[in-house]
Amino acid sequence: MQDSPDIQQACSAALAARLDAGFFKALGDETRLTIVLRLATASGPMTVSEVGTCCGTHLSGVSRHLSFLERAGIVSSEKAGREVYYRLNHGVLAEQFTGLVAAFSACEQYCCC
Amino acid sequence: MQDSPDIQQACSAALAARLDAGFFKALGDETRLTIVLRLATASGPMTVSEVGTCCGTHLSGVSRHLSFLERAGIVSSEKAGREVYYRLNHGVLAEQFTGLVAAFSACEQYCCC
DNA sequence: ATAATATTTGCACGATTGCGCGAATATGCA
DNA sequence: TGCATATTCGCGCAATCGTGCAAATATTAT
Numbered sequence: 178m179q180d181s182p183d184i185q186q187a188c189s190a191a192l193a194a195r196l197d198a199g200f201f202k203a204l205g206d207e208t209r210l211t212i213v214l215r216l217a218t219a220s221g222p223m224t225v226s227e228v229g230t231c232c233g234t235h236l237s238g239v240s241r242h243l244s245f246l247e248r249a250g251i252v253s254s255e256k257a258g259r260e261v262y263y264r265l266n267h268g269v270l271a272e273q274f275t276g277l278v279a280a281f282s283a284c285e286q287y288c289c290c
Numbered sequence: 291m292q293d294s295p296d297i298q299q300a301c302s303a304a305l306a307a308r309l310d311a312g313f314f315k316a317l318g319d320e321t322r323l324t325i326v327l328r329l330a331t332a333s334g335p336m337t338v339s340e341v342g343t344c345c346g347t348h349l350s351g352v353s354r355h356l357s358f359l360e361r362a363g364i365v366s367s368e369k370a371g372r373e374v375y376y377r378l379n380h381g382v383l384a385e386q387f388t389g390l391v392a393a394f395s396a397c398e399q400y401c402c403c
Numbered sequence: 404a405t406a407a408t409a410t411t412t413g414c415a416c417g418a419t420t421g422c423g424c425g426a427a428t429a430t431g432c433a
Numbered sequence: 434t435g436c437a438t439a440t441t442c443g444c445g446c447a448a449t450c451g452t453g454c455a456a457a458t459a460t461t462a463t
Binding site (some may be wrong): 425 | 434435436437438439440441442443444445446447448449450451452453454455456457458459460461462463
């Protein structure tokens with residue numbers, strides 16, 4: 178199989194599948210990035226209140242941000258009693274970013290000049 | 291040097307430096323992602339008008355999106371006569387994503403349980 | 404100089420977003 | 434049962450965003 182329109186189509190489709198606006202949108206807010214950073218450097222799962230101490234916003238906003246991040250697959254939650262523990266999905270992030278690198282690289286190699 | 295608050299601080303700072311909301315915000319819009327995909331699979335630089343054929347929006351909007359992407363470092367422009375040629379900064383994207391993988395991985399290794 | 408083409412900019416509109424506040428819900432404890 | 438704590442939800446507000454349209458600008462061609 179050599180460089181043909183077929184392989185270019187495949188590269189394009191693979192990259193398109195990786196380009197999820199929701200994922201990037203979730204990371205495109207300062208407060209949410211602060212939360213992500215806090216969770217990334219935590220020694221374990223954190224409650225909403227604990228996360229809330231790192232960013233100056235109201236706790237309801239923190240709860241909403243965490244839900245947003247969870248919907249994007251970036252964090253996971255687990256309910257324990259009246260508290261909800263959030264943790265960062267390191268695996269998802271690593272897989273996404275490495276996948277993006279590979280997809281962009283493939284496009285550059287097979288589609289570009 | 292072993293796992294100490296110092297190295298945790300270093301990991302946190304390194305990740306914080308990578309977490310640029312503007313960068314993610316630039317990729318957090320469907321139309322801009324369509325433009326990025328188009329440029330990623332192009333055989334060379336493209337004019338604003340050429341890029342515009344891939345997304346249903348008005349040409350002025352395409353111009354604005356390209357400016358946004360350029361401000362985020364994702365694309366570069368070069369003026370040639372009355373046309374402006376845009377191209378994807380593959381290197382920047384690769385460096386950003388690989389850097390993110392490394393920074394998250396370091397945090398997971400040295401800060402987390 | 405005049406006309407045609409490519410791009411950018413100003414403007415207004417509708418939609419979305421992040422936020423704080425208070426109420427509602429859920430759970431644990433006395 | 435009553436009370437305190439943790440989280441979520443509904444509401445409204447201000448700010449931002451994406452868009453189309455028309456005008457302005459820049460450059461090329463006649």
